[in-house]
Amino acid sequence: MKEATGELNLTVITVIAIAAIAAIFYAFVWPALKDRMAKSTCAAECGCETNIASYDSGECECSNNDTQDACGNAD
Secondary structure, rough: OOHHHHHHHHHHHHHHHHHHHHHHHHHHHHHHHHHHHHHHHHHHHHHHEEEEEEEEOOOOOEEEEEOOOOOEEOO
């Protein structure tokens, strides 16, 4: 019976550790990935030729700029 209790304790610790890792991922890593994907999509919509993509307000806004394109490349 002691062996079964030890295995149950190890299972509980493992489940708690996985939940903690998932919580850290969703609290810190996912928002950064989501923001980067949105900015990348916005830049693709504006095009990398002559436009600057802005995604600060939650909406994709494109504007012309002669010194830098939407992909961040200097002319």
